[in-house]
Amino acid sequence: MIRLAVVSGKGGTGKTMVAAALADISGVPQVLADCDVDAANLALLLAPRQLTTEEFRGMEVARIDPDLCRDCGICADRCRFGAIVRRDDAWTVEPLHCEGCGVCAYVCPMGAVRMEPHVCGEIYTSVTDRGNLAHARLFPGSGNSGLLVTEVKKRAVALSEGADLMLADGPPGIGCPLIATVSGMDAVLVVTEPGISALHDLARLVTVCRRFGVRIFVVINRFDLAEDICREIEDYCAKEGLTVVGKIPFDPAVVAAVRAGRPVTRGDSPAAEALREIRESLFSGLGLI
Numbered sequence: 690m691i692r693l694a695v696v697s698g699k700g701g702t703g704k705t706m707v708a709a710a711l712a713d714i715s716g717v718p719q720v721l722a723d724c725d726v727d728a729a730n731l732a733l734l735l736a737p738r739q740l741t742t743e744e745f746r747g748m749e750v751a752r753i754d755p756d757l758c759r760d761c762g763i764c765a766d767r768c769r770f771g772a773i774v775r776r777d778d779a780w781t782v783e784p785l786h787c788e789g790c791g792v793c794a795y796v797c798p799m800g801a802v803r804m805e806p807h808v809c810g811e812i813y814t815s816v817t818d819r820g821n822l823a824h825a826r827l828f829p830g831s832g833n834s835g836l837l838v839t840e841v842k843k844r845a846v847a848l849s850e851g852a853d854l855m856l857a858d859g860p861p862g863i864g865c866p867l868i869a870t871v872s873g874m875d876a877v878l879v880v881t882e883p884g885i886s887a888l889h890d891l892a893r894l895v896t897v898c899r900r901f902g903v904r905i906f907v908v909i910n911r912f913d914l915a916e917d918i919c920r921e922i923e924d925y926c927a928k929e930g931l932t933v934v935g936k937i938p939f940d941p942a943v944v945a946a947v948r949a950g951r952p953v954t955r956g957d958s959p960a961a962e963a964l965r966e967i968r969e970s971l972f973s974g975l976g977l978i
Contacts, residue, residue, distance in 0.1 A: 690852055690853060690854065690855055691854050691876070691976070691977060692874045692876075693854065693874065693875065693878060694724070694857040694858075694874045694876075694877045695711070695858055696861070696880070696894065697859075697861045697879060697881065697890075697894070698879070698891045698892075698893055699862065700862075701882075702861070702887060703911070703943070704880040705730045705858050706910075706952075706953060708856065709858075710952045710968075711856060711878075711964070711967075711968060711971075712731075712819045713954045714952075714954045714964070714968050715854060715856065715968065715977075716978075718820070718854070719853065719856055720820055720821050720822075720854075720856075721735070721817070721819070721821065721822040721823070721845070721856050721857075722823045722824070722844075722858070723823070723825070723841065723857070724858060724870040725859060725861070725866070726810065726826065726841065726866065727827055727834055729824050731824065734946075734950060734952055735822065735952070736818075736951075737816060740814045742811055742813055744808050745809060745812050745825065745827075745837055746807060747807060747810070747831060747837070748807065748833055749804035749805055749807060750784045750804070750805060751787050751793050751804055751805075753781060754801045754802075755779055758799065758801040759798075759799050759801070761798065763797065763798065764796060764802055767796050768792065769790075770790075772787040772788070773793060789807075808828075809831030809832070809833060809837075810826055810828050810837050811825060811826050812837070812840055812841060812844060813825060813826075814844055821845075821848035821849075823841050823844035825837050825841050835868060836869070838866050838869035842870075854977060857874070862894075863894055871897070872901060876903055876905070877898050877905055877906070878971060879894060879898075879905060881907060882909065882910050882911050883912055883914055883915035883918040883922060884915065885918065895929060895931065905931050906933075906974065907922075907934065908933070908935050909923075909935075909936045909937070910936075911938070911939045912938065913939055932974060934967050937960050937963045937967070938959045938960060940958050940960035942956060942959075942960055942961065943960050
């Protein structure tokens with residue numbers, strides 16, 4: 690099974706639009722994963738039917754037992770994150786501020802503080818007319834997004850029997866969620882756009898992805914909005930030995946399709962045609978056709 694992640698160096702490049710389009714027209718047995726757990730949107734374009742929901746427990750957080758606490762305040766003095774506060778004449782823990790370090794439990798002379806698992810998200814498995822989908826939602830303010838991405842990928846693998854392709858919609862940027870997404874993949878498709886910041890972030894993303902030994906392909910979205918910068922991106926890719934599998938023109942049909950909650954490839958338009966050509970070039974390079 691080929692494992693492909695669609696990623697981007699910055700948000701707003703059209704990454705999820707491209708991932709949904711490729712899922713729609715792949716034509717091979719596949720399993721899908723939405724690894725952008727902070728803002729999972731792939732399901733919005735593929736109309737999934739949800740099968741299972743599972744709590745995701747990330748790092749532990751502290752909890753103070755008021756029956757054992759003797760109000761000494763040592764835990765609050767030692768907490769470097771300001772997570773232990775005074776409320777209703779008692780010490781309590783603010784879960785959003787707790788980093789799970791366990792210092793408070795270590796220094797408490799009465800054993801009144803203990804570390805407990807904290808529910809910080811949900812993991813879903815769903816079915817679409819283009820294959821099974823693993824996706825998740827990280828609760829606002831929660832950490833451990835990289836760990837949740839890893840769990841999503843595990844669910845996708847469990848759903849992948851008979852699949853020739855695992856297609857993951859990755860997160861933007863180069864942080865922990867991106868690293869968790871790219872790890873173990875065979876290839877990445879980087880979606881960029883003709884902008885100075887996009888070119889800068891493309892270079893950073895390529896540097897990170899190369900650490901994982903994955904094959905790197907590039908697609909330039911809305912290339913005709915700034916063709917001079919588009920040429921700079923193409924020059925950069927040529928210099929770095931990166932394969933540009935295609936360019937997508939600016940197309941109002943894309944906005945209309947996203948608003949309607951469907952992949953743009955469900956209709957005929959310049960962008961849809963470009964995506965079909967990208968599919969041919971990309972899948973040929975991956976050995977899927």
